[in-house]
Each structure stands twice: as structure tokens, then as C-alpha cells.
Amino acid sequence: MTAIAERGRARPVTTAEVTMAAALNRALADALGEDETVLVFGEDVGPLGGVFRVTDGLAARFGDARVFDTPLTESGIVGAAIGMAMNGLRPVVEMQFDAFAYPAFEQITSHLAKFRNRTRGRVALPVVIRIPYGGGIGGVEHHSDSSEVYYAHTPGLRVVTPATPGDAYALLRQAIECPDPVIFLEPKRRYWSKQAVVLDHAGTALDQAIVRRAGSDVTLIAYGGTLDTALEAADAAAEEGRSVEVIDLRSLSPFDDETVTASVRRTGRAIVVHEASRFCGYGAEVAARVSEQCFHYLEAPVLRVTGFDIPYPPPHLEEYHLPSVDRILDAIDRLQWQETRPAVTAGR
Amino acid sequence: MTSVTRAVSRGRKPRELLPTGTPLTLLEADGRTVRPADLDMPDDDVLVALHRKMALARRFDTQATALTRQGRLAVYPSARGQEASEIGAVLALRPQDWLFPTYRDSVAVVCRGVDPVEALSLLRGDWHCGYDPYEYRVAPQCTPLATHALHAVGLAHAARLKGEDTVALVMLGDGATSEGDTHAALNFAAVWQSPVVFFVQNNGYAISVPLSKQTAAPSLAHKGIGYGVPAMLVDGNDAAAVYAAVRGAVASAAEGGGPTLIEALTYRVEAHTNADDATRYRRQDEVEQWLARDPLARIRQHLLGRGLLDGPAIAALEAEADAEAAALRQRMNTDTEHDPADLFRHVYAEQTPALHGQLQELSAELAAAADDAEVSR
Numbered sequence: 001m002t003a004i005a006e007r008g009r010a011r012p013v014t015t016a017e018v019t020m021a022a023a024l025n026r027a028l029a030d031a032l033g034e035d036e037t038v039l040v041f042g043e044d045v046g047p048l049g050g051v052f053r054v055t056d057g058l059a060a061r062f063g064d065a066r067v068f069d070t071p072l073t074e075s076g077i078v079g080a081a082i083g084m085a086m087n088g089l090r091p092v093v094e095m096q097f098d099a100f101a102y103p104a105f106e107q108i109t110s111h112l113a114k115f116r117n118r119t120r121g122r123v124a125l126p127v128v129i130r131i132p133y134g135g136g137i138g139g140v141e142h143h144s145d146s147s148e149v150y151y152a153h154t155p156g157l158r159v160v161t162p163a164t165p166g167d168a169y170a171l172l173r174q175a176i177e178c179p180d181p182v183i184f185l186e187p188k189r190r191y192w193s194k195q196a197v198v199l200d201h202a203g204t205a206l207d208q209a210i211v212r213r214a215g216s217d218v219t220l221i222a223y224g225g226t227l228d229t230a231l232e233a234a235d236a237a238a239e240e241g242r243s244v245e246v247i248d249l250r251s252l253s254p255f256d257d258e259t260v261t262a263s264v265r266r267t268g269r270a271i272v273v274h275e276a277s278r279f280c281g282y283g284a285e286v287a288a289r290v291s292e293q294c295f296h297y298l299e300a301p302v303l304r305v306t307g308f309d310i311p312y313p314p315p316h317l318e319e320y321h322l323p324s325v326d327r328i329l330d331a332i333d334r335l336q337w338q339e340t341r342p343a344v345t346a347g348r
Numbered sequence: 349m350t351s352v353t354r355a356v357s358r359g360r361k362p363r364e365l366l367p368t369g370t371p372l373t374l375l376e377a378d379g380r381t382v383r384p385a386d387l388d389m390p391d392d393d394v395l396v397a398l399h400r401k402m403a404l405a406r407r408f409d410t411q412a413t414a415l416t417r418q419g420r421l422a423v424y425p426s427a428r429g430q431e432a433s434e435i436g437a438v439l440a441l442r443p444q445d446w447l448f449p450t451y452r453d454s455v456a457v458v459c460r461g462v463d464p465v466e467a468l469s470l471l472r473g474d475w476h477c478g479y480d481p482y483e484y485r486v487a488p489q490c491t492p493l494a495t496h497a498l499h500a501v502g503l504a505h506a507a508r509l510k511g512e513d514t515v516a517l518v519m520l521g522d523g524a525t526s527e528g529d530t531h532a533a534l535n536f537a538a539v540w541q542s543p544v545v546f547f548v549q550n551n552g553y554a555i556s557v558p559l560s561k562q563t564a565a566p567s568l569a570h571k572g573i574g575y576g577v578p579a580m581l582v583d584g585n586d587a588a589a590v591y592a593a594v595r596g597a598v599a600s601a602a603e604g605g606g607p608t609l610i611e612a613l614t615y616r617v618e619a620h621t622n623a624d625d626a627t628r629y630r631r632q633d634e635v636e637q638w639l640a641r642d643p644l645a646r647i648r649q650h651l652l653g654r655g656l657l658d659g660p661a662i663a664a665l666e667a668e669a670d671a672e673a674a675a676l677r678q679r680m681n682t683d684t685e686h687d688p689a690d691l692f693r694h695v696y697a698e699q700t701p702a703l704h705g706q707l708q709e710l711s712a713e714l715a716a717a718a719d720d721a722e723v724s725r
Contacts, residue, residue, distance in 0.1 A: 083502020
């Protein structure tokens with residue numbers, strides 16, 4: 001992996017290698033420590049520390065008035081968080097798994113997303129909903145959904161997803177400070193990925209994409225769980241003489257048109273990579289925007305490397321569903337190189 | 349922040365959580381005092397205030413329905429016949445408490461002090477709730493059913509964490525008690541011992557569906573025991589009883605006694621809204637029976653009987669109500685200015701570049717349309 005763009009002031013806290021789960025834990029602890037209006041609650045987030053241990057030790061450290069287990073009702077968790085935010089608190093709630101967040105959907109779409117608007121800005125709801133999402137961990141049914149577009153399609157919500165431990169810390173801190181409600185999607189197959197980083201949140205803004213690898217022939221647009229796959233594919237493509245740029249979107253809503261457009265206008269080719277199903281998937285929006293904004297720069301259609309339009313497969317079959325390095329390389333090969341110029345030529 | 353203990357049982361025996369078999373009542377249908385009284389009779393000045401606000405509410409409600417016929421309101425769900433419940437509950441709140449109303453509770457919102465035109469913003473067809481929730485401690489009128497019950501629980505729980513003496517009262521209808529969020533809210537409030545009053549106005553119908561198709565429970569108040577929430581069944585057409593019941597529940601919540609569920613048994617005299625036809629699903633003789641139990645007439649008879657009200661006072665009150673209605677009619681008869689740009693202003697704290705771009709698109713479209721209109725003139 002190339003140098004990760006963790007810009008910003010260095011805090012005194014340089015870590016040894018941390019996992020994404022530990023970075024998230026640290027972000028929650030720091031937010032709880034710095035702002036007494038921050039609360040953390042959900043199912044099993046108290047003494048257990050969450051099923052992925054992201055809230056490990058927080059209840060003991062901050063007390064059960066600020067970090068606590070709730071009854072097992074997702075709409076209740078989000079609905080109560082809305083009321084708490086109305087009364088000046090900053091709730092950070094956990095939905096245990098992607099598909100288990102669906103009972104909260106009405107609270108999220110009809111209230112959390114709309115309260116600011118329907119009160120003409122008088123009631124802000126700075127609520128963060130953390131949702132472990134996506135597959136790749138051998139989960140049984142309902143434990144591996146990529147639910148990002150349900151939220152990204154809803155005006156009033158911000159939707160972000162980190163792909164690295166450093167970003168997990170930075171984005172979560174920024175999400176908690178954000179005056180808008182944030183759907184914080186944690187790619188669960190990256191929970192145990194490690195990185196030596198400075199945990200800081202003064203770097204890249206919450207709504208900006210980051211170029212994780214510079215390249216000149218083709219732009220791979222990825223996020224969350226598929227970023228590492230895209231970076232691996234870029235390494236492999238380099239051996240074949242293709243220079244691949246990799247963008248980590250980070251913010252799915254709002255979308256960072258500027259970074260993506262600038263890249264594709266340089267490379268002339270773009271592929272979107274995500275785990276979620278293709279039809280009406282996030283890649284459809286990205287492809288449409290790139291087509292609208294980069295049409296005269298494109299050498300080939302914008303392609304999508306995604307999961308199939310099937311319910312998420314069981315553990316034994318998920319490898320066939322998830323975008324792989326080979327699938328990305330195949331897609332790169334299909335970008336009509338022969339019709340233009342040799343692949344090694346730098347893009348415009 | 350103060351630590352919160354979550355005592356679930358509070359030492360109450362299960363039986364003590366149950367409502368009475370018949371509704372708690374203070375005033376008979378003819379205005380006479382019930383003896384022995386089921387609840388503490390409110391002070392005379394409270395009774396006079398209840399009557400006054402109910403008379404104003406009745407007139408407001410009639411005027412609002414009329415405004416739908418004149419095209420000045422997009423729709424209006426009437427609360428006619430429910431004034432004792434609406435007003436009794438609101439007057440029982442303290443200034444520091446919060447009200448979480450539904451779309452049917454406009455008269456409660458106005459009673460809480462919200463300007464009537466602001467209160468009718470949504471029903472007028474505007475995109476926002478009209479008033480500042482923090483100014484009146486009134487949440488936006490909630491259109492989805494029961495979802496706001498959880499907001500009330502969250503707000504009340506936060507108040508407790510912050511050491512504030514605030515109780516949240518949420519208004520629900522009988523239909524809303526079938527929604528999952530009513531269950532969730534009662535359960536959360538009970539487990540957390542949040543200072544919340546669940547005020548269910550059982551008006552007999554969820555649009556066209558009668559209560560018999562909504563639940564098999566002995567009463568809606570009986571649902572409380574399943575959550576460990578004490579419940580009361582109260583005559584919802586008896587303003588004195590509603591006031592006393594809510595006042596008691598608010599006091600209990602404020603003292604750390606946790607939530608209470610109150611079912612106010614009342615009746616929706618009008619159709620669901622002006623757009624509904626109630627003759628398709630209920631008989632007129634049923635409506636007539638309830639008209640004989642009119643809540644406004646009941647408290648008026650009581651006050652007249654006790655010399656707390658007289659003919660001239662009623663006439664003066666009616667004149668005041670008419671004047672308010674006339675003022676409302678006049679203010680609603682002016683066309684409001686709508687700026688489509690407002691639709692883009694409060695989606696996020698800061699307008700996103702994409703929204704800014706879409707606003708430019710719309711502005712260009714409007715400018716072109718204005719030019720076309722100029723040319724054709």
C-alpha cells in the first residue's frame with residue numbers, strides 16, 4: 001500500500017500498529033472524554049464491549065449513564081437518540097449488524113434525516129449511527145449486507161465509511177462533531193486490519209475523498225471493504241504496465257465530485273468497485289456522475305465491479321460474490337485499450 | 349451528568365399497575381360531580397380555565413375545518429369532541445415540560461401557546477412545522493404514527509441525565525398503539541424510568557378501523573402492565589378527570605416515579621379528516637350517542653351549576669372565540685409567499701455543493717419561465 005494520506009497536525013499520540021476496531025474504540029473514548037454530551041448506547045455495547053469489541057472498556061471507564069445497553073429494539077435506539085439530540089446530547093449508537101438496522105429505517109429516513117428541514121434549522125440532530133456492514137467474514141444470513149445506498153439515497157443524512165484504521169479514527173471523531181446526522185458504516189472485514197498511524201482527526205474533511213494511490217491510465221473508485229482489493233489490483237496491474245489511480249471515497253453522501261472528476265479527466269477510464277449488488281447500487285450513481293462530468297474525456301464506458309444481484313450468499317459461497325482482484329483486472333482489460341493507444345501511455 | 353438508576357419494579361405489585369375496569373371520572377355527563385370522586389378535583393380556577401380553553405379550541409377546530417372548504421388548508425384532522433382530552437392534558441403540563449403532539453392535536457398545540465397560523469403550517473401545505481419547538485417546548489406535529497413516542501422518551505431521558513426537571517407528554521391515538529414504536533417507547537421508558545406520560549386518546553377509530561379490529565386487550569391502558577408501566581383509564585370527555593390524571597402522572601414522573609400510561613376514552617365526532625367519509629364505516633346513531641356526552645357541555649353545566657360561570661360570561665367567551673376565529677380566517681386568507689430556494693436551505697447544516705448546483709438549476713428554470721412570461725405579455 002502506498003503512503004496513506006493521513007494529513008493534519010500530529011498529536012502526541014503515535015500508535016504502534018492498531019486495528020480498525022481499536023482505532024474506533026479510541027475515537028469513542030476520546031470523544032466521550034472531551035465532550036460530556038456524548039453518549040454511546042446500543043445492544044451489547046456495555047459490559048460486553050460490543051460483538052466486535054468496538055466499545056470495549058468504555059462502560060467501565062465512563063459509567064453506565066454514558067455508555068449503556070438498551071432494550072433490543074433498533075427503532076427504539078434511534079428514536080430515543082433523536083429525542084436525546086433534541087435535548088442537547090450527542091448520541092453515538094450502534095446497530096449490531098447491517099441487516100439488523102432495518103427496523104430503525106423509519107426513524108432514520110422519516111425523522112433523523114428530516115428534522116432539521118421540517119424545523120427550518122431550529123432542531124439539529126447530531127446523531128451518529130454506527131453500522132458494521134458488508135461481508136467477507138463468513139457471516140450467516142442477515143450478517144453481511146451492504147446497505148449503503150438505502151441511506152445515501154436519503155437527503156439529510158451523511159453517509160461515510162472508513163477503509164483504514166487511521167481513517168476510522170478520524171472519520172468517527174469528525175462524524176461525532178458534525179451537526180448533521182451521520183450513518184457511519186464500518187466495513188467489518190477490515191475491523192482487524194492493522195496500521196501504524198497517528199490518531200488525529202484534523203486531517204481530510206469528512207466529506208472528501210482521498211487519492212490512495214496515484215496513477216495515470218485508469219481510476220479505480222472504491223470505499224470501505226473494497227479499497228484494499230482495489231489497491232491490490234492496482235499493484236498487479238502495475239506489473240502488467242498499467243498505471244492505476246485508486247480513490248477511496250470515504251464519504252458516500254455527500255459525494256466528492258471534485259476529486260473523482262479531476263482524476264477521471266486525467267486518466268480517461270474509470271471503474272467503480274463495491275460489494276453491494278449492482279442494480280441501483282452505489283456504482284450506478286458514480287458511473288452516471290462520471291459520465292455527465294467527464295464524457296469528453298472518457299476512452300471507455302465506466303465499468304462496475306460489484307456483487308451480483310442476489311441475496312448475500314452463505315459463507316461457503318461468498319468468495320464468488322465479492323469483487324476480487326482478478327475481476328478488477330478483467331474489468332481493466334475491458335476498457336478498450338486497443339482502440340486508442342498503448343496501455344503504457346499516460347492518460348490525458 | 350447525574351447517574352441514573354434503573355429500578356424496574358419500583359416495588360409496585362403487578363396489580364397496582366393495572367387500570368380500573370371503568371374510566372376514572374369526576375364529572376357526570378350532565379355536569380354533576382361524581383361521588384365518591386375517583387381523582388382529586390382540580391381547583392375552581394383550573395376548571396374555569398379548562399372550560400375557556402375548550403370553548404376556544406372548539407371554535408378553532410370549526411374554523412379550521414371551514415378553511416379546508418375554502419382551499420386555505422390542504423387537510424384538517426378534526427379533534428371535535430376530544431377537547432377535554434386535548435386541553436385537559438396540555439393544561440396539566442408545567443412550563444418546563446414538553447408536548448409531543450400528532451397531526452390531530454392542533455388544538456393542543458395552540459393551547460400550549462403556539463400561534464394558530466404557525467400551528468397550521470403543515471396542514472396548510474407548507475414544508476415545515478411552522479413554530480420553533482424550543483420556544484414552546486412543543487415538538488413538531490408528528491404524521492407517522494407513534495414514532496414520536498420514542499423522541500419523547502429520549503428527550504425525557506436526556507433531561508434526567510442532565511438533572512433537568514422536565515416531563516415529556518406524548519399524544520397517541522388508539523390506532524398508534526398497534527405500532528411497534530409504541531411498544532418500543534413504553535418499554536424503553538419503563539426500563540429507563542424516564543419521566544414520560546403516554547397519553548392515548550382512544551377516539552374509537554383509526555381512520556375507518558374500529559377499536560375492535562385494533563386490539564383484543566381489555567383496554568388500551570391494560571397494555572401498561574406488560575411493560576411494568578402503571579396505567580389509568582380515564583373518561584376522556586371529562587376535562588376535570590383528564591387534567592387530574594395527567595397532573596398526577598406528571599408529578600409522579602417529576603418525582604422519579606417513571607412513566608405512566610393514560611388511556612382517555614373519547615370519540616372522534618368528525619370524520620378522520622375533511623377528505624374522509626365516515627358514513628361508509630359507522631352509523632349516525634353511534635355518533636348521536638357520543639354527542640350527548642359532549643365534553644364542552646359537560647364542564648359548562650358543571651360550572652353553571654356551581655355558580656362559577658353565568659350566561660354573560662359564556663356570551664363573552666363565545667364572542668372572544670368568534671373574534672379569534674375571524675382573525676384566523678383573515679390571516680389564513682392571505683396568500684403566503686413561497687421561495688423554492690428555501691427547500692434547499694435546511695437539508696444539511698451547510699448546503700452541499702450538489703444541492704447548491706441543483707438550486708442553481710431550479711433558479712435558472714424559474715428565471716427562464718419568468719422571461720417567457722414577460723415575452724408573452
